[in-house]
Amino acid sequence: MQKLLASLALSFLSTSQLWAQTTPEPVRPTAYTFTRGLVALTGSRYGREAIYTDPLAYRLYSGTLTAPAEGAAFGTDDQGRAITWMAVAADSLGRLRLRGNNRGNGGAPAGPGVVAGSLRGGIGGGGGYTYLTYPSSREQMALLTIKGNSNVYVNGELHMGDAYNMGYLHIPVKLRKGINELYVRGIMITATLDFPNKPTLLSTDDPTLPSIRLGESNNALQGALVVINASTKPLTDLQLVSKLAGKSQTTTLPDIPPLSSRKVAFGFDGSGVTEKGPHSTELSLIQKGKMLDAGRITVEAVPPGASYSQTFVSRIDGSLQYYAVTPQSSVNTASSALFLSMHGAGVEASGQARAYKAKDWGNLVAATNRRPRGFNWEDWGRIDALEVLAIARNQFKPNPQHIYLTGHSMGGHGTWFLGATYPDKWAAIAPCAGYPTLKEYGSADGVIPDTSSNPLEQMLLRSGNQSDVLKLTANYKPLGVYIFHGDADRTVPVTYARQMRKLLGQSQPDMSYYEYPGGSHWFGDHSVDWKPLFDFFKWHQISADSAVNAIDFTTANPGISSAYRWASIEQQTQPLLYSRIQLTRQRSSITGTTSNVSLLKLALNEFGAKTLVTITLDGTSALTYTTASAQDTVFLHRESGQWVQTKQPDTWQKGPHRNGTFKDAFNNRMVFVYGTKGTKDENDWNxxxxxxxxxxxxxxxxxxxxxxxxxxxxxTSYADRGVVLFGNATNNAAWQALLADCPIQVERNRIKAGSQQWQGDDLGAYFVWPIKGSKTASVAVIGGTGLKGMKAASANQYFAGASGFPDFMIFGLDMVRDGSKGVRMAGFYNNNWQLAPEHYVVNGQMRGSN
Incomplete structure (x- = not known):
């Protein structure tokens, strides 16, 4: 019988496809699990940087990838050994895994920052691809669910992977009649296809929900869940009806493009709930009075005083997010403290909050980092923490002198990072089991590259300088610092705590350190809820600005962190190199030194009105200024080595409000705009x-x-919103309105950047540009000169936490094969958004001083 099935399969499949799929598609299937495939340890380099390499993707993009077959050679590795396609079969858990000693990173041992996801070949270096096929008897829609991968090409189209095995990423795909090919970046994966009987689905396995707090009104709560459009037409005119404890609410939903998913916010009324515990909520998806799908979610009701979750609309993208609270136990909340706690990788904010017993002197709030792994508390995780901090300050009205920061593991890193980045927001910080920097520890997306002798790579690495807290340790001096770590921690070794103790030991005036004897990475709730830590907090408070007359502050990016107290670094001389100010304020003067500062803002409100103030910086000639009011501010600009008074710059210039780097546009309720004016292949890619x-x-x-x-x-319709534009000037009709005045122009077969120009269809680009008429919003371009160049821009490791991307980067398809050798130009605009040779590198040669 087995031979007969194999014979039948061979009549339909090529030899290369036999290993990936030997069972014909059943009639009207409801689900299919892949049980056989091929694996090649091709290697790849995706991480916390702008450059990526991927031998298989290069061949796919260049049209040179040959059909896999068992035993066929893919190429050779960096040691000259043959890379071959090997057969894999599902184990008892359904994982397609290699047998024996084959490993996704070529057998190299995993370092302390490498997790299982990296070994499966996806996010970090090494790894490989799994090749699967599915023979479909007709063209049809399906939902693809893969776990353990970083991405997947389905008939050449790139889709996201479930690197962390969460199980809630269900991708709508259109299968063609005949053989469908899947190249999955990752090994030891599980993969299934589901064939739903309806084109529109409510996915209830990844909700974002608040708690119902008994004793509160609960009549205007908001949750969110995923709606899947598994059709080739956009979904419009949608409504979601919620029913809970006899109360109904109807929410109008945004449109959902074809073959895509979107997490949508909806309202529900929990005022009918009177008992604690889980409560089922009915959901109905309606279109013009017709039911499209229905489902249920469970909402938790909690009694007064218990930890709870609360949702809010994020200004990053307009989506619904949540934070968790362990409320203060004391009835008297006047002049309470506020503790901001940040969770570790894989931990929900709700679980983080529940790890703390209620304090009688303050409320504890846990932000989410946008996901249990999210962005390592950098990039949008950093913004999430700041959003939650602002909400909590408004909600609880804490004593502004009693704000504290703590976190565990990845959240310990977040504590080090946010503590150094915003030292005037905290009275004290307490990293628990934390690592200081992603340049050393890394985690799932790998480490941030440290140094390079290549000028172009040096330029690219600058973009991540803000993440290196070891360069920002002087910023901790005004804070109390409590370092807490288990001495038997094998996940984040105690050596990281000892490193920071040694580094701060000579300079940090206020530090306490404790190693918990025998403590592993997590040794119970007291891994974070440690009484001596909170006692340390209680001894500390934020000084009033009027009492702070000495400033020592460093930043790498004023767009992330520009100010400490009464001084602000508004513009830099060299973009994203470290800038430092060391200032002393006396009765009628300010003196000090600066480094890499082009524009400085000083608040003079402590001097009063009509006061003559003398300002002496960097040993240059003194400036005198008479304050016009008790709330006066002065701007100083460095010109030809001298400081001169200047007016406040126009908002068009770079500054804390908008300082560039490519990722800046992914904010301000961003909108993705794809081009439709190109060839069919170009439009499809867009x-x-x-x-x-x-x-x-x-x-x-x-x-x-x-x-x-x-x-x-x-x-007009999208005023003050960030824009991410896909395509080029030839095929995207929105280009002219957004980028007509940009010195970088990309069109079919040509890129021009100032006086530089490149020809061909294989060039790609990432760059940012301020949107005219907006004081804050930017447009980011992701595109190329032709299909090959556009495909070279397919990778999106700009979503990896702390990955560094400059203002602009122009590259060829050969970058996917050769790395930085394939980058044509990279760098930063000057403060007037102009291309200046001293701020960029062309073809590996510096055009000015770095």
């Missing part, structure tokens, strides 16, 4: 890339984003 980035944003950032065609975009 929308497919927009969908891929939206899938990634949903998976990594619990986010939602509007995806629109270029013909739908207008400056």
């Amino acid at each position: 929308i497919q890339k927009a969908r891929y980035d939206a899938e990634t944003w949903l998976y990594r950032g619990n986010g939602a984003v509007d995806i629109i065609a270029d013909t739908e975009f207008s400056m």
Whole structure:
């Protein structure tokens, strides 16, 4: 019988496809599990940097990838050994895994920052691809669910992967009649296809929900869940009806593009709930009075005083996020403290909050980092923490002198990072089991590269300088620092705590350190809820600005962190190199030194009105200024080595409000705009890339984003919103409105950047540009000169936490094969958004001083 089945399969499949699929598609299937495939340890380099390499993707993009077959050679590795396609079969858990000693990183041992996801070949270096096929008897829609991968090409179209095995990423795909090919970046995966009997689905396995707090009104709560459009037409005119304890609410939903998913917010009324515990909520998806799908979710009701979750609308993308609270136990909350706690990788904020017993002197609030792994508390995780901090300050009205920061593991890193980045926001910080920097520890996306002798790579590495807290340790001096670590921690070794104790020991005036004897990475709730830690907090308070007359502050990016107290670094001389100010304020003067500062703002409110103030910086000639009011501010600009008074710069210039780097546009309720004016292949790539980035944003950032065609975009309708534009000037009709005055122009077969120009269809680009008429919003371009160049821009490791991307980067398809050798130009605009030779590198040669 087995031979007969194999013979029948051979009549339909090629030899290369036999290992990937030997069972014909059943009639009207409901689900299919892949049980056989092929694996090649091709290697790849995706991480916390702008450059990526991927031998298989290069061959796929260049049209040179040959059909896999068992035993066939793919190529050779960096040691000259043959890479071959090897057969894999599912184990008892359904995982397609290699037998024996084969490993996804070529057998190299995993370092302390490498997790299982890296060994499966996805996010970090090494790894490989799994090849699967599915023979479909007809063209049809399906939901693809893969776990343990970083991404997947389905018939050439790139989709996000479930690197962390969460199980809630269900990708709608259109299968063609005949053989469908899947190249899955990752090994030891599980993969299934589901064939739903309806094109529109409510997915209830990844909700974002608040708690019902008994004793509160609960009549206007908001939750969010995923709606899947498994059809080739956009979903419009949608409504979601919720029913809970006899109360109904109807919410109008945004449009959902074809073959995509979106997490949508909906309202529900919990005022009918009177008992604690789980409560089932009915959900109905309606379109013009017709039921499309229905489902249920469970909402938890908690009694007064218990930890709870609360949702809010994020200004990053307009999506619904949540934070968790362990409320103060004391009835008297006047002048209470506020503790901001940050969770570790894989931990929910709700679980983080529950790890703390209620304090009688303050409320504890746990932010989410956008996901249990999210962004390592950098990038959008950093913004999430700041959003929650602002909400908590408004909600609880704490004593502004009693704000504290703590966190565990990845949240310990977040504590080090946010403590150094915003030292005037905290009275004290307490990293628990934390690592200081992603340059050393790394985690799932790998480490941040440290140094390079290549000028172009040096330029690219600058973009991540803000993440290196070891360069920012002087910023801790005004804070109390409590370092807490288990001495038997094998996940984040105690050597990281000892490193920081040694580094701060000579300079930190206020530090306490404790190693918990025998403590592993987590040794119970007291891994974070440690009484001596909170006692240390109680002894500390934030000084009033009027009492702080000495400033020592360093930043790498004023767009992330510009100010400490009464001084602000508004612009830099060299973009994203470290800038430092050391200032002393006396009765009628300010003196001090600066480094890499072009524009400085000083608040003079402590001097009073009509006061003559003398300002002496860097040993240059003194400036005198008479304050016009008790709330006066002065701007100083460095010109030819001298400091001169200047007026406040126009908002068009770079500054804390908008300082660039490519990722800056992924904010301000961003909208994805794909081009429709190119060839069919170009248009297909534009929308497919927009969908891929939206899938990634949903998976990594619990986010939602509007995806629109270029013909739908207008400056008026999307005013002050960030824009991510897919395509080029030839094929995206929104280009002219957004980028007509940009010195970088990309069109079919040509890129021009100032005086530089490149020809061909294989060039790609990432760059940012401020949007005219907006004081804050930017547009990011992801595109190329032709299909090869556009495909070279397919990777989106800009969503990896702390990955460094400059203002602009122009590269060829050869970058996917050769790394930095394939980058044509990279760097930063000057403070007037102009291309200046001293701020960029062309073809590996510096055009000015670094």
